[in-house]
Amino acid sequence: MNIAIAGAGVSGGYLAALLALKGLSPDVFDGMNHATRCGCRSCGWGVPTNVRIHLAGIGLDLDDYLLEPMPSMNFDGLVAKTPLLTIDKPRLLGDLTTDVAWKHQNLSPEKAEEYDIVVDATGINRAYLPACRSDLILPTLQQRIAVEPDGGGLAGTGVYGNRIPGLGYLWIFPLGGNQYHVGVGGIGLVEHDLLLEQFYKEASGQFSFTTLCGCRSFIRVSSPYYATPLFFRNTGNDGMSRLVIGVGESIGTVSPFTGEGIIYSLECAKILADSQMNPERYAAAVLARFDWMRKERETLDYLLSRKGKTGPRLRDRWRFYRNARRSGIGLPMIEAFKRIGSLSRWVDDPNGRTGGSG
Numbered sequence: 564m565n566i567a568i569a570g571a572g573v574s575g576g577y578l579a580a581l582l583a584l585k586g587l588s589p590d591v592f593d594g595m596n597h598a599t600r601c602g603c604r605s606c607g608w609g610v611p612t613n614v615r616i617h618l619a620g621i622g623l624d625l626d627d628y629l630l631e632p633m634p635s636m637n638f639d640g641l642v643a644k645t646p647l648l649t650i651d652k653p654r655l656l657g658d659l660t661t662d663v664a665w666k667h668q669n670l671s672p673e674k675a676e677e678y679d680i681v682v683d684a685t686g687i688n689r690a691y692l693p694a695c696r697s698d699l700i701l702p703t704l705q706q707r708i709a710v711e712p713d714g715g716g717l718a719g720t721g722v723y724g725n726r727i728p729g730l731g732y733l734w735i736f737p738l739g740g741n742q743y744h745v746g747v748g749g750i751g752l753v754e755h756d757l758l759l760e761q762f763y764k765e766a767s768g769q770f771s772f773t774t775l776c777g778c779r780s781f782i783r784v785s786s787p788y789y790a791t792p793l794f795f796r797n798t799g800n801d802g803m804s805r806l807v808i809g810v811g812e813s814i815g816t817v818s819p820f821t822g823e824g825i826i827y828s829l830e831c832a833k834i835l836a837d838s839q840m841n842p843e844r845y846a847a848a849v850l851a852r853f854d855w856m857r858k859e860r861e862t863l864d865y866l867l868s869r870k871g872k873t874g875p876r877l878r879d880r881w882r883f884y885r886n887a888r889r890s891g892i893g894l895p896m897i898e899a900f901k902r903i904g905s906l907s908r909w910v911d912d913p914n915g916r917t918g919g920s921g
């Protein structure tokens with residue numbers, strides 16, 4: 564099989580490494596045209612510790628990428644135990660593609676004709692697959708900051724839904740030393756700069772900081788079910804049939820509630836590699852494995868709808884609780900049930916000024 568992987572993010576890079584272990588030598592294309600200081604797509608770099616298993620599968624050791632563990636995090640004022648940590652993602656992306664043929668350019672339509680299979684691992688761009696049948700995109704703004712040593716450090720690693728007037732949250736992730744990622748994201752959110760400014764202003768009594776970089780981006784929170792088709796066949800100018808298959812965020816393997824996509828992109832790439840590039844088998848496995856994402860997406864749709872104005876239903880609260888458990892976050896059930904109140908607060912008041920608890 565003659566395979567081109569478009570995109571050298573976590574899904575494309577990991578897939579290339581897995582296929583190499585199976586004796587296949589895909590060509591990887593990525594121009595990495597990101598206006599970011601780290602050189603890759605904007606991301607908080609937060610992952611659960613079980614990413615270790617995925618990395619070990621291709622001979623990499625999580626400890627080589629560990630920046631800072633997050634044994635406990637603040638969730639809107641409630642501190643809970645977590646298995647999360649931050650990784651040096653740019654370094655990991657470099658190592659994923661060390662032994663593969665990486666062309667430092669995007670895959671052109673003419674060049675794509677040379678391959679039997681084109682894997683669309685282009686994340687939010689979804690450059691080769693047709694549009695998702697029902698896309699849902701969450702705009703973000705993230706900054707990397709260095710807290711001044713004399714400022715006493717930045718307390719409050721965590722996520723704060725109550726700072727966002729809508730479905731979304733503000734996050735603070737430590738990157739080791741005195742550096743942090745601070746970001747905001749929310750469905751339909753437009754006031755990113757204002758919200759970050761507000762946060763810094765309120766925290767100015769506790770620390771001083773320098774902004775190292777900042778970037779805007781988007782997260783696809785559609786779920787794979789609503790990001791179909793996951794593959795399609797097309798006929799080239801030479802009359803030959805070709806297969807295009809999506810992997811990772813291009814097909815929505817992201818938690819719709821939290822925007823976590825790294826670990827699920829790795830899992831998705833593994834499913835594709837294990838399917839022997841059989842698209843039907845792969846699509847069925849992805850839809851089954853990530854069916855919980857469909858349910859989370861449906862909760863978001865509900866909360867965004869007119870009916871959702873009455874607040875989350877029991878099943879929405881249950882999905883939120885399941886989400887926390889899946890990520891290994893030790894939120895007690897009652898607290899988890901309450902937390903979704905901050906997700907739905909805006910439904911009562913889209914400006915979030917007087918919002919009730921949902």
Ligand SMILES: Cc1cc2nc3c(=O)[nH]c(=O)nc-3n(C[C@H](O)[C@H](O)[C@H](O)COP(=O)(O)OP(=O)(O)OC[C@H]3O[C@@H](n4cnc5c(N)ncnc54)[C@H](O)[C@@H]3O)c2cc1C
Nearest residue numbers: 570572573574606607608609669685686811812823824825
């Ligand atoms: C602000 C922000 C914070 C986030 N924080 C977290 C987090 O803390 N934890 C977490 O788990 N997830 C997080 N995510 C989500 C996570 O980053 C993604 O879900 C994950 O990186 C998806 O991996 P991917 O390889 O599928 O896509 P991407 O990482 O987007 O990689 C796609 C690659 O394709 C390349 N590309 C694009 N177009 C083309 C083309 N035409 N030809 C060739 N290459 C192309 C791009 O250059 C890119 O390198 C965050 C996302 C954002 C935006």
